[in-house]
Amino acid sequence: MSDIRGIAAVLQSRDGRRHPWRAPGLLLPAAFVLLLVAAASTPQWFTSLAPDTVDTDAILLPPGPGHWFGTDQLGRDVFTRVVYGTSQSLIIGIGATLIASLGGVSLGTAAALAPVAMRRVLVRLIDILLAFPELLLALLVIAVLGRGPVNTLLAVGLSSVAGYARLVRSQVLQVRQSGYVEHAVALGEPPWTIIIRHIIPNATRPLLILATIGVGTSVLSASALSFVGLGVVPPVAEWGALLADGRNFLDTAPWISLLPATVVAASVIAMTVLGRRMQMLFARGDVS
Template sequence: MNIKELFIDLLKNRTATIGMLLIVLILIAAMIGPVYAPYNPLIPAPLDRLKGPNSQHWFGTDSLGRDIFSRIIYGSRISIMIGLISVSISLIPGTLLGLISGYFGRTLDNILMRLMDVLLAFPAILLAIFITAILGPNLTNTMIAVGIVYIPHYARIVRSSVLFLKEQLFIQSIRHLGGSHARILFKHVLPNALPPIIVYATLGMGTAVLQAAALGFLGLGAQPPQPEWGAMLSEGRQYIQLAPHVAAFPGAAILLLVLGFNLFGDGLRDVLDPSLRLM
């Protein structure tokens, strides 16, 4: 299936189409929104603090009088960057570990998978909190922590695909013809193992955004005055009765972005593996 056929099939899938629409809208806001943002997201305006939504401040203002709409637009850049970098940190080493473990097997496989089991034994958010606490609370360390937490997930997914693929006749034929391990792994095994990796990476974008927002909510992610959605949500909880909009709009932004990636990932899975529709 080429890119054009994949795109056409995605458009025919209602779940994927809705997910794509949400993601594209937020991407547009991240790319061009700051140009049209009505206010600077970092400059406080004490006289306008905790104002509800109105014609001047569409989403209202926060406890320092900053425009929430502008902060959410700027925050979309941070959330998308978190998703991309965190998934990359998980994807690259996780894929390499899964390839090596599944292809060579035996003692190396046992050692690598037991290490992955140790990481998987901890709840993801607790492990991310532990890593962030060691490295220090800031945005960079949040992305590193979220990335490290999900390395075992990619390693296991890739390993399971490699275990199946390496027993296929075309792989064994290449091996008997003298193909090197590197050539077999990266030219023949990896391309055939890509569909589940792509699907999980898409779903992982939403998970990474959610985990980073949770760390931001706990004060371990992006630090003030950065307009990160989780930190904005944490600030808004103090005014949930007095000014519920302070927490409602950042929460809705997180919901829409995570929902978009989850819907797109589910639709992508259906397109790449139609047999799953029958399960």
């Protein structure tokens, strides 16, 4: 009996290693993220209505068969606006994460490899930026640049650079002590070649995991800016703007804000769980 249990344990372990991506904790958030991508790229698959269509005969209708998420104060279909707002929110989230990643790689690499005096200044700059909440930094950028989707993207991205820079700096400090970097130095390769070919590619591998989580965080930050009136300008369909549309109707029509808020929360949770799961697989060696 003990031999059978041992064989079963080995088979189960091998199967878990062979199919690490089939875990239920990963499939559900991954499926939800794919659903978001589909809604962002082809919203016509999900609704035949236009997001800005006003129907005065359907003002503040509760959720039902004709309007799955109900209608708002102008008679617009909330589900349709959520579907069309997916592209706006994901573009901001992905774009902001891309800006934060590129800025973090540049700043973090310089903070690890620059001359000593510059290194100290950059490290202090990263520490100062990390001392401020990201949303506060985003508000400062919005105050300078103004409102709008592009400015919101820039504000959220620039406010997240310091977190990525800290991770990249710590990774660069580890990678530059590795054997292949010392071997490249011994062969006389130019410093910039070593940085570009050896240090940066190996130091930025964990960024994929952080960026997956960062997209969800960026979507949440952009929604918060739009909710307080400093993000995307109405009547553009964007998740944070949809939340702001219903804040004056929470007593009479809570679905205007509640259902878009549920989508925002589910999206952030799915992306965070997906990133955490990838982190676990990366640590176990199932992801190379």
